[in-house]
Amino acid sequence: MKRLKKVTLCIFFVSILFFTGCSSKANEGNLDKKIYDLETSFKETYQLWVDMKNMGEIKNKEYPKDLRKVATDFKIIGDKAKLSSYQKLLNEEDKLIYETYRQLSPAIKELARTIEKSNFELAKTQYETILEKEEGVKE
Numbered sequence: 001m002k003r004l005k006k007v008t009l010c011i012f013f014v015s016i017l018f019f020t021g022c023s024s025k026a027n028e029g030n031l032d033k034k035i036y037d038l039e040t041s042f043k044e045t046y047q048l049w050v051d052m053k054n055m056g057e058i059k060n061k062e063y064p065k066d067l068r069k070v071a072t073d074f075k076i077i078g079d080k081a082k083l084s085s086y087q088k089l090l091n092e093e094d095k096l097i098y099e100t101y102r103q104l105s106p107a108i109k110e111l112a113r114t115i116e117k118s119n120f121e122l123a124k125t126q127y128e129t130i131l132e133k134e135e136g137v138k139e
Contacts, residue, residue: 031089034085034086035086035089038086039094041073041076042097042098042101045070045073045077046101048070049070052067058115058120063112063115064113064115064116065112067108067109067112068109068112071104071105071106071109072105072109074101074102074105074108075102078099078101078103078105079102081094081098081099082098082099082102096137097137100133100134100137104134107133110126111123111126111127111130114126
């Protein structure tokens, strides 16, 4: 009877170790997927931002709406990148990029408001300020 208890206890502990090992591998895969999703979201948002800069159709009524989307997405991505689970896996360059665009998001939203008000001179100044800050990251 004692031997059966020992064997059962042994099987129980081995099972726990096995499942614990599997779950840590699953978490690693999950973290890799999170990083991949973060990078993909950033690339898609950045591409929209670049396309908008290249088109420059600020008088188009959809332009401010798209600016807001870019700003919101940059903020969400930057906020996620600041979480400790992401911080461990991101290199310093990526951290800087995500943080810079997170910080630019309020300025991009303000640019959208300015364009909606048809204050294009102020919008031009705001846009140039955003580009200067963005250029600082690229260097």
